[in-house]
Amino acid sequence: MLTSRWxxxxxxxxxxxxxxxxxxxxxxxxxxxxxxxxRRDIAALGGAGGRPRSRxxxxxxxxxxxxxxxxxxxxxxxxxxxxxVLPERRRRGVGxxxxxxxxxxxxxxxxxxxxxxxxxxxxxERVGRxxxxxxxxxxxxxxxxxxxxxxxxxxxxxVTIDPLRVGRDEDAVVAVNNRAFSWHPEQxxxxxxxxxxxxxxxxxxxxxxxxxxxxxxxxxxxxxxxxVHEVSATVPEPLGEVYxxxxxxxxxxxxxxxxxxLAGLHHLAGRGLRTTLLYVEGDNAPAIATYRRLGFxxxxxxxxxxx
Numbered sequence: 478m479l480t481s482r483w484x485x486x487x488x489x490x491x492x493x494x495x496x497x498x499x500x501x502x503x504x505x506x507x508x509x510x511x512x513x514x515x516r517r518d519i520a521a522l523g524g525a526g527g528r529p530r531s532r533x534x535x536x537x538x539x540x541x542x543x544x545x546x547x548x549x550x551x552x553x554x555x556x557x558x559x560x561x562v563l564p565e566r567r568r569r570g571v572g573x574x575x576x577x578x579x580x581x582x583x584x585x586x587x588x589x590x591x592x593x594x595x596x597x598x599x600x601x602e603r604v605g606r607x608x609x610x611x612x613x614x615x616x617x618x619x620x621x622x623x624x625x626x627x628x629x630x631x632x633x634x635x636v637t638i639d640p641l642r643v644g645r646d647e648d649a650v651v652a653v654n655n656r657a658f659s660w661h662p663e664q665x666x667x668x669x670x671x672x673x674x675x676x677x678x679x680x681x682x683x684x685x686x687x688x689x690x691x692x693x694x695x696x697x698x699x700x701x702x703x704x705v706h707e708v709s710a711t712v713p714e715p716l717g718e719v720y721x722x723x724x725x726x727x728x729x730x731x732x733x734x735x736x737x738x739l740a741g742l743h744h745l746a747g748r749g750l751r752t753t754l755l756y757v758e759g760d761n762a763p764a765i766a767t768y769r770r771l772g773f774x775x776x777x778x779x780x781x782x783x784x
């Protein structure tokens with residue numbers, strides 16, 4: 478018999494079981510069932526840390542944890558749920574029980590399905606959620622191909638590109654990010670604390686955060702955070718990532734997006750990384766065209782379902 482319980486503070490034992498379930502799902506599917514902010518919350522379970530408005534649904538069959546959902550209510554007007562079902566218990570009603578419990582708790586919740594799993598599409602249809610947003614993961618080189626040579630980095634006139642100076646440049650980065658991504662549901666609204674959280678990550682490397690400055694005014698025009706993924710259940714070899722590229726809207730048209738992207742790609746190549754990935758909105762045709770010219774092609778899709 479399935480039972481479910483919501484918790485803001487799972488016990489250390491429950492936290493270990495959640496992490497074991499999440500790892501089993503990643504190993505079975507070859508893709509993480511949770512986005513990076515949720516993975517940070519899961520890593521912090523059973524101790525201090527995590528976002529204060531995150532809630533955790535634990536679904537048991539007897540004493541076995543068979544389903545889990547994380548409900549992110551940081552934005553009270555846009556609660557977001559991500560979920561996982563123990564692989565050997567799929568197609569036995571566990572996913573439906575998880576989704577129903579989430580909607581009972583938060584009727585307006587939207588759901589992310591990472592990897593566009595067909596089971597997620599069936600669950601979404603069952604509860605009247607429709608596919609409203611796609612987030613593409615693009616990869617260089619494209620699967621089954623050799624990476625083309627990187628174009629030469631040409632920095633626009635009047636611009637310098639330098640690494641982040643920790644403790645000095647964060648406020649400028651926050652300001653540019655929030656102007657560049659004012660429209661974006663996840664990337665907008667950065668604070669100094671958000672940057673500090675990134676700087677505390679094990680993968681953070683200030684040398685891989687590249688900032689474009691106007692040499693005449695000293696203003697920050699844009700930035701590129703790169704990231705390196707270590708080997709894990711879903712990462713068979715170290716991977717580079719174009720983590721986020723932001724350009725101040727007032728500086729658009731100067732070729733900064735391409736220059737910053739290339740600067741980051743050259744940095745990652747210099748670290749010996751053979752494969753680089755990035756995430757881009759599926760309806761952002763200009764960005765997708767730019768990335769394809771640099772040798773990226775789509776190899777996975779995350780889908781947001783909402784009513």
